[in-house]
Amino acid sequence: MTNPNSTKTWIWRGFPISYQTKGDTGPAVVLVHGFGASSWHWRKNISVLANNFRVYAIDLIGFGGSAKPEPNTEITYTLETWGQQVADFCREIVREPAFLVGNSIGCIVVMQTAVSNPDTTLSVALLNCSLRLLHDRKRPTLPWSRRVGAPLLQRILAIKPVGQFFFRQVAQPKTVRKILLQAYAHAETVTEELVDILTAPANDPGAVAVFLAFTSYSSGPLPEDLLPLLPCPAIIVWGTADPWEPVDLGRKLANYPQVLKFIPLEGVGHCPQDEAPELVNPILQDWIWEQTRTIESQTLESNSQVIS
Template sequence: MTTHSRTRPWHLHQYVQVTAGEVATGVFGDGPPVVLVHGTPASSYLWRNAVPTLARHHTVYVWDLLGFGASRLDRDLDPGATPSIAQQARTLAELVEHWGLETPALVGHDIGGGVVMRAHLLEGVPASRIALLDAAVLGPWNTPFTEHQQRYAEAYRTMPLHIFDDLVTARLRTAVHRPMSEEVAESYRAPWAGAEGQQRWIDQVCAVSFEDTREAVARLGEVSAPTLVVWGAEDQWLAPATGDRLAAAIPGAERVTIPGAGHFIAEDRPEETAKVLVDFFAAERARAEAGPAGATRVRRGEG
């Protein structure tokens, strides 16, 4: 893999060549490594206001999933490649190797949670600890809107651009509890704009399937890394009860709810999200340093 620089919005200046395309990446801060994996239909932009707090304690690695944000899926390199969870998990494994990380903390939001768990359990990506935020892991997790698009993909692909744009804009606004500003809404919408963006949107919608997380779900009982499950109390896409089920399926997992946050938890409550992660990582690090005799599990109640 090779890396080169390119100017683009939101600080991701590094591009890494992977098997199926070119991934936009960024590295911030100093300390134990943390890899942030966003979900759909977002990009690394989701993390922009949480990264400064995390970067005061950690080296934070962020990237745009293939086919999302500024990352490019290249079918000339891999004709069979799709922006599926399985493909993203293989890409995460490549990136972790490229960055030279031995046991990073892995954080996954939405389908990024599915990517993290598949990468860890099926691709062999090591993890010192895992945090799953409003995560699409346990099925069924497709929303009715996503299922409708999958069922009538060709209609959405050929829909007049201005109508499709209205749908995307309205959809993105339901991802948050606190209203987005026009500037923020435009930043989330921009990668999906125009004819190319419309096709990329439908490509990723059609590629996302619970089949890609089924194998990981079957092995959740094998997870030994300390795990934290975080959910926005006002998530309209994946109900908080899903987070309860996910935490119950992973041995020893902790469960936290953040009030006043929708599905895009790091957009609604970036400081609170970052603090929950920093506290979790610090507690686990202290426990590891203390050893078995001094270990005490810190349980966090619902927000």
Template sequence: MDVRSRNNVVVTGRPDGPVVVLAHGFGCDQNMWRLVVPALAENYRVVLFDYVGSGGSDLSAWSEERYASLDGYAQDVVDVCAELDLRRAVLVGHSVSAMVGVLAAQAAPERIGALVMVAPSPRYIDDEGYRGGFTAGDIDELLQSLESNYLGWSSAMAPVIMGNPERPGLGQELTDSFCATDPDVARVFARTTFLSDSREDLKSVRVPTLVLECVEDVIAPREVGAYVHAAIPSSSLVTLNATGHCPQLSAPEATAEAILGFLRSL
């Protein structure tokens, strides 16, 4: 199957510019990047795509077996990079895609030369000496609720994840994005995301890395950003003056400025 159509690949920006690949998170698609793309596209070649099962991807290519681990999503990233013959691209991953980017860089180091992690979390469940933000019971309850009533869960959780209650349109956009995802796909993606533990994988990162966190984020609290930064020697940490888990929507100018500052430093 053609990767470009399978993953709904879109290429924009400066054709001869350095390459930036934007990878969306759970329940989202490439449209979530639309407010930062114009700033990046002025001087960079920008590649957007949807994971199989998300957005405008080919749902017939989805299988629970492949996407029951983060490696399946990492393979999507590698496939897109290989299809476009990208070399030393900068991968910008939002939320769970930050860890997907780490795995993709492991699998195809010639394709990915730097990482930008937007609101990353290598593990969502608290552990001894580690705060992920949720207890195991919290995550069990979250997954059970999602699986029993996905649309209801989306309507309740998306505004909480987005934050910024004074701007209800943001929460509604994330709700609409969640609700547009096939419930079976969402169930698998959610389990893959919220039960993952990528802390050991962080030790493999050898490329320049920017960790972007928000001042307040219920999904990835500040302790997580500090942990990721400490685990990757080649990383820098920037705290955006923004709240919520999706700064590319709630604070697109600040998000784009931070990404561009990192790109210019490479």
């Protein structure tokens, strides 16, 4: 894969973190991937957004080109941990509050960042937010088969040899392709490059342990926990053909007052930034400029009140 962006390394808590950056003017934008992905999942967005903004795409610890330390001994893989990583990244690398954009589980991460560290975040954009339907508190609402099956599978995968074998099967390119063909509504967007982006980090030391740690993670915040606490505005964009995060459930998140817009993308799957960048990039650009103007107007108004 050729990379037109600048790939850099940041040391966080003693661990190397990989990120991409492009653009040198305008507001700062930080892009946060979902489970099993990386900053490369934003390859169709970074250059376009960099025409107007300073864009950063980070690999969460445990994924992509970032370190994969041992779960529970060196680090705990939780949404709070990742939220703090993004907050520290904004403070140390971006060095100013940023517009945070997430996909899937990355949406929970950026909301956690904003709630725990409000000084780092100007607004959040949520693309097919993970509903965390296998969360402990969600299980009673699931069909009986999933309610019983999910905890059983977690216990089976916790048996180390079984979990390692399962991961090796899932990380095969042919298996990843099948999963992507479920998640993406347009088969032609599931390219060899995309499959390689998702399978390459699976060969890194520690990748198996990270995968198994997250598959057993059924606690932490839900989107409905974080949305009421958001200290900033939010926009939600949702591919309506997402088989994992149903759009009807996603629409309910738009009822929170912090959500100013809910934009459905008809016939698009779970990763709209990659499957339909021609739709997503203009939406993000308009949202960021709109919020920037609002912030500037509020600042002018506040300053004028202080002077008077």
